[in-house]
Amino acid sequence: MSKKSFPKPSELPVPAGAEGWEEIYPYYLVFQDKLKEEEDKKFWFCDSQHWPTVFKPFETIGAEYSVKCLGQYNARHLMIPNANGIEFRVHLGYLYMSPVSVPEDEIADRIPEFQARITHYFQNWDSLLEQWKAKVRGTIDELESLTFDRLPDIVPMDDIITGKAKDGSEVLLENYDRLISLAYQNWQYHFEFLNLGYIAYLDFFNYCKEIFPDIPDQSIATMVQGVDMELFRPDDELKALATLAVELGLQSHFADPDDVDGTLDAIAAAEGGAEWLRRWDEAQDPWFNFTVGNGFYGHDKYWNEHFEIPLGYIADYIRRLDEGQTIMRPTAELLAEKERIVEEYRELLTGDQLAAFDAKRSLAATAYPYVENHNFYIEHWTMGVFWRKVRELGRTLASYGFWEDPDDLLYLNRNEVRDALFDLVTGHGVGAPGGPIGAAHWEDEIARRKDIVAALKTARPAPALNTPPEQITEPFTRMLWGITTEQVESWLGAGEEGSEGVLKGMAASPGVVEGVARVVMDSDDLSDIRQDEILVAPVTAPSWGPIFGKIKAAVTDIGGMMSHAAIVCREYALPAVTGTGSASTSIVTGQRLRVDGAKGTVTILDGEGAAPVVEGPGAHSHHSHHHAAPVAEPEPSRV
Structure with missing residues (x-):
C-alpha cells in the first residue's frame, strides 16, 4: 500500500550536533510553532535543484531574492490568472517551497490585466530585452565599482582643508548597503522576462497537448529550442580556444593545467603563443564570469578567479580533438531536427488551428532562449561580482581581527554583518586600544555555527513535506522543478510493485x-x-x-x-x-x-x-x- 503523505516538518529528526539550528537563520525563514497548524496543511517540496547543499546564514540571500522576485512577477506585475508566487522556508538547512494558488473566484478578474501586460511585452519584445540588458549591465558595473578598504589611521590633510568632515567609515557602510540593494535590483530584473518565457512556452505546450493529445513533451520542447544561446557561449569559447591551440601546435603546453602560471608562461614563450593568449584574454570578458556552481553559494568557484578550471576544460577538449572527436555541438543537426518536427505537425493542421499553432510557436521560440540566457547575466555574472565583493569585505573585517578566514563572514546573516560594520567604525572612530568588540564576540559563535552547518550536512533533505494536493497546477512548479502530480505519487512509491x-x-x-x-x-x-x-x-x-x-x-x-x-x-x-x-x-x-x-x-x-x-x-x-x-x-x- 503506498503512502499518502510525506513527513511533517516537526517529524524529521534533527541531526546530532545541529540542535538550535533555527537560531542561525532569520525568524521569517523557519517554520513557527504558533503557525504549525496552517503550515502543516501546506505541501512543501525541497528545491535541491538550486540549493543542493545546506545554507550558511549569509547565503539565504540568493533564495530570498530569487523566490521573492519570482513571486512578485506572478502575483503583482503580470497577474498570472491561476498562480501567485511560491512561499519558502528553510528547514534543517534546506529550502522548501509551497506554491500559492489564486482563489477560484479571483481568476476571471485577473485575465484582462494579464492579457494587457503580456501583450505589451510580447509586442515590444526586442526593444524591451535590449533595455533589460542595459539595466542589468548598469547594475553589474556599479557592483564592480564598490570598494571595501581599511579605514585611514589619520584623515588626510586635504580633507581638513576641503571641509570634507568625514572619516571614510561612511564609504564602508554605504557600500555594504549598496552591495545588498544592487544584488536585489538585478534579481528583480531577472524575473521580468523569465516568467514571460515560461508563459509563452506553457501556452504553446498546452495548445499542443489540446490538438495533439499524444504528443511527447520532448517534441514540443524541440520545436522551440534555441541553438545560439548566450548560456552556451562560455563553453563555446573554450572549444574555440582548444581548436586554436591544436591549429597552432600548442598541445604539449597543456599537460598540467592546474599550474596556471607555468601553463600560460610556456604558451607565451612558444611560437604562435601570443596569438593564442590574445584570444584567451578576449574570451574572458564577459564569458569567464562563469561559475562551476550555480551562483547561490559563497564557495562557488568562478572561472575568472580560478583559471585552472577553464584551462582544464581546454586541455580535455584538446585531448578529444587529438583523438579525432568532434567537440562542437551538432547545431546543424539540431536545427534540421527542429524544422522536421515542426513541419510534420504543421502538415496535420489547417486554417485557424494552423494559424494559432504558428503564432504560439513563434512566440515561444522568441521567448524561450531567455529562459536559459538570463542565467548567465544573473546567477553567473551578477552573483560572481557579488560574492567577490563579499570576500573583499570578509578580508577587511578579518584584518581587524573579527575572524580568521575571510569566508567566515558567511556564517553571519546580512543584518549581523551590518552590525559588525557599525562595531568596526565605532571601535576605529573612538580610538580605543582594544578596537572593535567583534573579535571577542564572533570567534566562539562562528565556531558554533560551523558545527551546526556541518551537522546539518550529514542528512539528505526529505524530498517533500506534508500531504500533496490532488492536482499540481502552478506553471513554474511543473516546468522548472518537474513537480507534477504523477511525479509526487512516484516519490511516495505509488507504483512500487x-x-x-x-x-x-x-x-x-x-x-x-x-x-x-x-x-x-x-x-x-x-x-x-x-x-x-x-x-x-x-x-x-x-x-x-x-x-x-x-x-x-x-x-x-x-x-x-x-x-x-x-x-x-x-x-x-x-x-x-x-x-x-x-x-x-x-x-x-x-x-x-x-x-x-x-x-x-x-x-x-x-x-x-x-x-x-x-x-x-x-x-x-x-x-x-x-x-x-x-x-x-x-x-x-x-x-
Missing part, C-alpha cells in the same frame, strides 16, 4: 543508452568523470556544459522539462531522465545502467538493487534497438 531496480523520472531528452554510472554530488567531483560514463547527480548546473561532450547520458534527482539538465541534454542530443527523486542516493559509481530518455526510466543492471534479468526475446530486442539507433542521430518520426 514490479519496479525493482527501475527508477522512474521525467522523460527529459530522448534516446536509450547503456553505460557505467558516475555519481557526482557537487562540482568538485566533476574532474572524476571519464569518457562515456553516465552522469548521476542530485542536480546539474548549466555551467557543467564542458562535461556534456564526455558523458553518454544524464540522470538527476530533481528537475522538469525546463530544468538546465533537460535543456542542455537536448542541445547536446544526449538522453536524460530528470526528477527521479533518489537516483544519486540509490545508484553507486561503477554500476551499469540503462537510461531510456523517451520513457523516463533508469534501470540498474548490476550490483546492489539491480533489476531482475529479463530472459527471452524482449530483452534482446531492447538491446539491439539500442545499437540500431545511435542517440546522436535524429529520431524517427514521432507523429
Whole structure:
C-alpha cells in the first residue's frame, strides 16, 4: 500500500550536533510553532535543484531574492490568472517551497490585466530585452565599482582643508548597503522576462497537448529550442580556444593545467603563443564570469578567479580533438531536427488551428532562449561580482581581527554583518586600544555555527513535506522543478510493485543508452568523470556544459522539462531522465545502467538493487534497438 503523505516538518529528526539550528537563520525563514497548524496543511517540496547543499546564514540571500522576485512577477506585475508566487522556508538547512494558488473566484478578474501586460511585452519584445540588458549591465558595473578598504589611521590633510568632515567609515557602510540593494535590483530584473518565457512556452505546450493529445513533451520542447544561446557561449569559447591551440601546435603546453602560471608562461614563450593568449584574454570578458556552481553559494568557484578550471576544460577538449572527436555541438543537426518536427505537425493542421499553432510557436521560440540566457547575466555574472565583493569585505573585517578566514563572514546573516560594520567604525572612530568588540564576540559563535552547518550536512533533505494536493497546477512548479502530480505519487512509491531496480523520472531528452554510472554530488567531483560514463547527480548546473561532450547520458534527482539538465541534454542530443527523486542516493559509481530518455526510466543492471534479468526475446530486442539507433542521430518520426 503506498503512502499518502510525506513527513511533517516537526517529524524529521534533527541531526546530532545541529540542535538550535533555527537560531542561525532569520525568524521569517523557519517554520513557527504558533503557525504549525496552517503550515502543516501546506505541501512543501525541497528545491535541491538550486540549493543542493545546506545554507550558511549569509547565503539565504540568493533564495530570498530569487523566490521573492519570482513571486512578485506572478502575483503583482503580470497577474498570472491561476498562480501567485511560491512561499519558502528553510528547514534543517534546506529550502522548501509551497506554491500559492489564486482563489477560484479571483481568476476571471485577473485575465484582462494579464492579457494587457503580456501583450505589451510580447509586442515590444526586442526593444524591451535590449533595455533589460542595459539595466542589468548598469547594475553589474556599479557592483564592480564598490570598494571595501581599511579605514585611514589619520584623515588626510586635504580633507581638513576641503571641509570634507568625514572619516571614510561612511564609504564602508554605504557600500555594504549598496552591495545588498544592487544584488536585489538585478534579481528583480531577472524575473521580468523569465516568467514571460515560461508563459509563452506553457501556452504553446498546452495548445499542443489540446490538438495533439499524444504528443511527447520532448517534441514540443524541440520545436522551440534555441541553438545560439548566450548560456552556451562560455563553453563555446573554450572549444574555440582548444581548436586554436591544436591549429597552432600548442598541445604539449597543456599537460598540467592546474599550474596556471607555468601553463600560460610556456604558451607565451612558444611560437604562435601570443596569438593564442590574445584570444584567451578576449574570451574572458564577459564569458569567464562563469561559475562551476550555480551562483547561490559563497564557495562557488568562478572561472575568472580560478583559471585552472577553464584551462582544464581546454586541455580535455584538446585531448578529444587529438583523438579525432568532434567537440562542437551538432547545431546543424539540431536545427534540421527542429524544422522536421515542426513541419510534420504543421502538415496535420489547417486554417485557424494552423494559424494559432504558428503564432504560439513563434512566440515561444522568441521567448524561450531567455529562459536559459538570463542565467548567465544573473546567477553567473551578477552573483560572481557579488560574492567577490563579499570576500573583499570578509578580508577587511578579518584584518581587524573579527575572524580568521575571510569566508567566515558567511556564517553571519546580512543584518549581523551590518552590525559588525557599525562595531568596526565605532571601535576605529573612538580610538580605543582594544578596537572593535567583534573579535571577542564572533570567534566562539562562528565556531558554533560551523558545527551546526556541518551537522546539518550529514542528512539528505526529505524530498517533500506534508500531504500533496490532488492536482499540481502552478506553471513554474511543473516546468522548472518537474513537480507534477504523477511525479509526487512516484516519490511516495505509488507504483512500487514490479519496479525493482527501475527508477522512474521525467522523460527529459530522448534516446536509450547503456553505460557505467558516475555519481557526482557537487562540482568538485566533476574532474572524476571519464569518457562515456553516465552522469548521476542530485542536480546539474548549466555551467557543467564542458562535461556534456564526455558523458553518454544524464540522470538527476530533481528537475522538469525546463530544468538546465533537460535543456542542455537536448542541445547536446544526449538522453536524460530528470526528477527521479533518489537516483544519486540509490545508484553507486561503477554500476551499469540503462537510461531510456523517451520513457523516463533508469534501470540498474548490476550490483546492489539491480533489476531482475529479463530472459527471452524482449530483452534482446531492447538491446539491439539500442545499437540500431545511435542517440546522436535524429529520431524517427514521432507523429
